[in-house]
Each structure stands twice: as C-alpha cells, then as structure tokens.
Amino acid sequence: IVNSFYELEQVYADYYEKLRGRKAWFVGPLSLCNQQQDRGKRGKEASVDEGDILKWLDSKKANTVVYVCFGSIANFSESQLREIARGLEDSGQKFIWVVRRSDKEWLPEGFERRTEGRGMIIWGWAPQLLILDHPAVGAFVTHCGWNSTLEAVSAGVPMVTWPVSAEQFYNEKLVTEILEIGVPVGVKKWTRIVGDSVGGEALEKALKRIMVEEEAETIRNRAHKLSEMARTAVERNGSSSCSLTDLIQRLQSIAGLQNCPKSSEWL
Numbered sequence: 001i002v003n004s005f006y007e008l009e010q011v012y013a014d015y016y017e018k019l020r021g022r023k024a025w026f027v028g029p030l031s032l033c034n035q036q037q038d039r040g041k042r043g044k045e046a047s048v049d050e051g052d053i054l055k056w057l058d059s060k061k062a063n064t065v066v067y068v069c070f071g072s073i074a075n076f077s078e079s080q081l082r083e084i085a086r087g088l089e090d091s092g093q094k095f096i097w098v099v100r101r102s103d104k105e106w107l108p109e110g111f112e113r114r115t116e117g118r119g120m121i122i123w124g125w126a127p128q129l130l131i132l133d134h135p136a137v138g139a140f141v142t143h144c145g146w147n148s149t150l151e152a153v154s155a156g157v158p159m160v161t162w163p164v165s166a167e168q169f170y171n172e173k174l175v176t177e178i179l180e181i182g183v184p185v186g187v188k189k190w191t192r193i194v195g196d197s198v199g200g201e202a203l204e205k206a207l208k209r210i211m212v213e214e215e216a217e218t219i220r221n222r223a224h225k226l227s228e229m230a231r232t233a234v235e236r237n238g239s240s241s242c243s244l245t246d247l248i249q250r251l252q253s254i255a256g257l258q259n260c261p262k263s264s265e266w267l
Contacts, residue, residue, distance in 0.1 A: 001247065003028040004150065005233035005240050008179075008226065025247040029154045031129060031147070032234045048122050050130060053096070056120055057131070060094055063138030063220065066207055067131050067157070069098040070143040074164045078106035080197065085111050087203025093211055094118040096137075098126045132157050138220070139210045141185075141203070144168040149175060156227030158182060158219045160206045162198065165190045181223040183210045 006013055006026045016024055057065065068088070070076070076084070081099070085108050088095050095118070102123055112121070128148070131137060132155040140152045141160040149171050152159050159182035161172040169190070175182035183206045185198050210216055233240040 001025050001027060003030050003146070005029060005230055005238075006243065007229045007233060007239060008153065009174075025243045026233075027240050027244045027247065029150045029230050029234065029240075031151050032154055032231060048124075048126070050127050053120070053122070053127065053131065054134070057096075057134045057136045060136040062135045063211075064094050065134075065136045066091075066093045066095040066139045066141060066160075066211065067098075067128075067137050068095060068141040069126065069128060069148070070100075070141075070162065070164070071145050071148060072100065072125075073145075074143050081106050082108055083198060083200040084203060086200030087207065088119065089115055090200060091204045091207040091211075093207050096120045096122065096126070096131060098122045098124075098128075100124065129155075139207065141207075144171040144175065146171060150230075153179075153181070153223070153226050154230045156220075156224040158210050158216075158223045160185060160203070160210055161187075163187055179222065179226065181219055181226065183219075 002024050004026050005028055009026070013024055013026065016022070066088070068084070084097070088097065089108075089111060095115075097119065099121055112119075129151060132140060132151055137155075137157055139160055140148075140157045141162060142148045142152065144159075144161050144163045145168060149159070159175050161175055161182045161184045163169045163172045164187075169187075172182070172184060176184050185202050185206045187197055189197065191197065210219060232238050235241060
C-alpha cells in the first residue's frame with residue numbers, strides 16, 4: 001500500500017507487478033485527503049501563529065517565495081546553517097526558513113536585519129501544508145523525505161533537492177532526473193550530521209536557477225501539471241480512489257465481510 005499515485009510512478013508500478021507478480025495499491029497523496037481546517041496542525045500545533053505566516057505570504061507576489069525545511073530528523077552543523085543563511089541572503093530571493101534549533105548565536109551578524117521584509121525564520125515546527133499550498137511559494141528546499149516530496153508534488157511546487165540519508169537520494173533522482181521538477185544542490189554522501197557539504201554559493205545558484213533563470217518557467221509548468229494529476233487521482237473515480245476501492249474489496253473478500261465502506265466514504 002503506497003502513499004503515491006499511479007500516474008506519478010506508472011512505469012515502476014507496472015514493472016513491480018510484472019517482476020514480482022504482486023500488486024501495489026497506490027492510494028495517495030494522503031496529504032490531499034486532510035480536511036482544510038486541519039491542514040495546519042497535522043499532528044502538532046504550529047510553533048508560530050498561522051495567521052501571521054499567511055499574512056506575510058499574502059503580501060508577496062505569486063511564485064516569489066522560497067520555502068526551506070529539512071524535516072524533523074536531519075541535523076545541520078552551525079557552520080552549515082551559516083552557509084544556508086549566506087546562500088539565502090546572496091540569492092536575493094524571499095524566503096521562509098524553518099530551523100529546528102532555538103538558539104540564534106550561529107546566525108551571521110546582521111542577517112535578520114539585512115533580510116527583514118523578504119525573509120522569515122520559523123524556529124521549531126511550521127504548518128508545511130499551508131505554506132506549500134500558498135500561491136506565493138515558488139520553490140521548496142527539501143531533504144527529499146517522501147512525505148515532503150509528495151506534498152510538494154501535490155502543491156505544484158518545484159524543489160531544490162538536498163538529500164541527507166536513506167532513500168532520499170533515490171527520491172532526489174526521481175524529482176530531478178525523471179520528473180524534472182527540481183534542481184539539486186550537489187549533495188553526494190549520506191550523513192548523520194550535515195557539515196559543510198554545501199557552500200552558500202551552491203544554494204544561491206540552485207535558487208536562482210529554479211526561481212528566475214530561463215528554465216524556471218518550464219520547471220514550474222511541469223510541477224503544476226503533476227499537481228493537477230495528483231488532485232485528480234484522489235477524486236471520485238480517480239486512480240487512487242479506484243485503487244483504494246479495489247483494496248477494500250480484496251480485503252473484504254479475504255475476510256468474508258460484507259457492506260464494506262467505499263473509498264469515497266473513507267477519504
């Protein structure tokens with residue numbers, strides 16, 4: 001049972017079924033099944049007022065804000081965080097940067113003053129789904145965890161990929177080489193604590209490439225098309241809706257149950 005949708009990974013889904021002789025049920029993106037009023041929480045209360053975030057985003061033009069978040073597990077050294085700050089500042093792009101740690105001593109001197117108005121730092125946790133869905137957001141700097149990757153796909157937001165460990169490097173390849181909706185910063189090695197693996201100039205270059213350079217519009221159009229496909233997949237008679245119905249019927253048959261709810265009653 002896979003949190004994805006068939007149209008996103010059709011070749012691999014068909015190959016898996018042919019090679020293994022087993023069926024995979026694609027029932028996602030699950031993030032699109034959340035009720036709108038619950039999308040800001042998703043297991044936690046936001047560490048900042050959601051209204052303030054939305055008000056700030058509302059003041060920006062469409063596709064002009066970079067959202068930077070590396071999930072809840074990745075650990076970055078202070079020196080690497082300073083390089084991220086340098087890349088964000090030198091890129092000239094507007095940004096929302098989610099930082100897990102609460103101390104500010106590592107920030108470059110004067111960074112917050114110099115980026116005031118075009119940058120927002122959220123310390124701790126942020127309402128990612130609400131941010132990604134906002135029209136002002138034009139790119140997502142991500143560690144390529146699958147949930148974050150699929151949420152960006154669903155929202156139609158191109159990605160700057162910065163994988164850290166595990167399957168994230170495979171997810172990066174899907175995003176940058178297969179779907180062509182992302183730009184890599186150039187990470188090559190799996191690590192537990194992210195040191196100085198990426199310089200600020202590499203992040204600056206990737207941000208400009210995905211936000212303002214010639215290929216930016218093409219990448220954005222591809223991302224928007226995938227978003228439409230994702231939303232269609234979870235609608236009635238969409239591929240994920242039908243897959244969930246099929247799964248329920250299979251389980252019902254195995255268990256000998258009757259009158260099992262249809263997928264539309266579950267979503």
